[in-house]
Amino acid sequence: MRTLNKSEKFALAMPILAAAGIMFLSHNTQAQDLETVPYVDLEKYAGEWYEIASFPQFFQKGCTCTKATYTPNEDGTIHVENSCNLPAKGKTKTSTAKAFVEDGSGNAKLKVQFFWPFKGKYWIIDLAKDYSYAVVGHPNRDYLWILSRTQEMDSATYDGILQRVKEKGFDLSKLEKTVQCN
Secondary structure: EEEEOOHHHHHHHHHHHHHHHHHHHHHOOHHHHHOOOOOOOOHHOOOEEEEEEEEOOOOHOEEEEEEEEEEEEOOOOEEEEEEEEEEEOOOEEEEEEEEEEEOOOOOOEEEEEEOOOOOEEEEEEEOOOOOEEEEEOOOOOOEEEHHHHHHHHOOOHHHHHHHHHHHOOOOOOHHHEEEOOO
């Protein structure tokens, strides 16, 4: 597993910064009405999650076996570690971030910071009662991740998630299943 050096992080940050600027400048009134789950127990949410499907993003290009690990910090923030395999390059890519809970959101709205000073919205919009799956979106509906505690998800659960996500206004034609490792 290789960690990026500072110049590689900076090179990766430039498109992220540009995207963040565009997202900041493009206000979408529909974004204001994206409903999150009412409450997230961060201790139960902590741990490892496998990406089942997502709206592919440039920073995930070529990734397989994508997963995220969330660890609560003593200061109330959350340590985020994302990783994926890059088969074409024969290596693993890892990135870390810090997530901040938005006050008054029931812990369902987070702001994730991979690069200072920019924070991306990470809203938990669907969550299993037993925390076996979670769906994370952005209020502009351009970002979506379906996560599971296991590398595979049964079709009935997945189909139910897709129906609820569609009702929330996400364009399912952009959704791609993630190849997971066995």
